[in-house]
Amino acid sequence: DARYDFIGNTDSVFYFHSDLGAPRGRIIAIDINNPARENWREILPQTDDVIDYVALINNHFVVAYMHDVHHQLKIYNLDGAFVRKIPLPTLGTVGGLSGKQYDTEMFFSFTSFLFPGTSYRYDFLNQQLTTVHKPEIDFDPSHYETKQVFYHSSAVRRPRAEDGTRIPMFITHKKGLKLDGNNPTLLYGYGGFNISIKPSFSVSVLNWLEQGGVYAVANLRGGGEYGEAWHQAGMLDKKQNVFDDFIAAAEWLIENKYTNPNKLAIRGGSNGG
Secondary structure, eight states: OOOEEEEEEETTEEEEEEOTTOTTOEEEEEETTSOSGGGOEEEEOOOSSEEEEEEEETTEEEEEEEETTEEEEEEEOTTSOEEEEEOOSSSOEEEEEEOOTTOSEEEEEEEETTEEEEEEEEETTTTEEEEEEOOOOSOOGGGEEEEEEEEEEEETTSTTEEEEEEEEEEEEEETTOOOSSOOOEEEEEOOOTTOOOOOOOOHHHHHHHHTTOEEEEEOOTTSSTTOHHHHHTTSGGGTHHHHHHHHHHHHHHHHTTSOOGGGEEEEOOGGGO
16 A cells, blocks of 8 residues: 655665655665564655655665755755755756765766756765766757746636646746747646656757747646645546646736747647647
8 A cells, every 4th residue: 555665774674765654755664673563663754845766875865855846855864864955056857866875975867947967976075066977068058047936726617716726837938038928938738647747958948948939847736746645636537637737827828928829839748648
């Protein structure tokens, strides 16, 4: 009835990332010499943010939390005490945490809408983050901006009614954009199968931005952005919520003068199609 992802162990104590009683995730410790459930210990309790993944590196837990659909990297001692937060370049997505339990360094990748996939090295001893590899692209991200907005979903079956759910949306465009309701805008959504649509870099999106387009990504219910409850709120008999969320995103972009119905395009694939 629950997920148990093995993180690592110290002697007989095994650590797991689990959603048992915690749909957004927590870390528990099980001593295999006393494995009965009543002896399990909670190391990191569930928070408002989703634990995307955990690694045991430098004898610390490195936790990638998903906070409003962008990652935060935090380090904890094995007893669950917070040590520090690793600063990231911007709102974006961490991937591929790599390192061993007793290493003094780790490696990971980072990407965002305006940030191509870049490899980093983090030194636990001096707490320094350095770039290992960054793709060479003829593109200056300082000419563009990404912002995150929040809107309330509207129930199309009850015109203009709001169901109160707060939906996040990323919007990327050239700096100095005129909000005159006349910008070509591409709205993307997915909303299914517990899949979180996090910030990532795309050359095709870059081409759109260079031509003056606006790119919007709405994080619809049905995905995994806020845990299992968010997933279930967009499936089966609640599938209509996904469509309502997407329509409300389009309405928000129009009402806030990013675009108009004649210049708004929508995009999705697979479940989002």
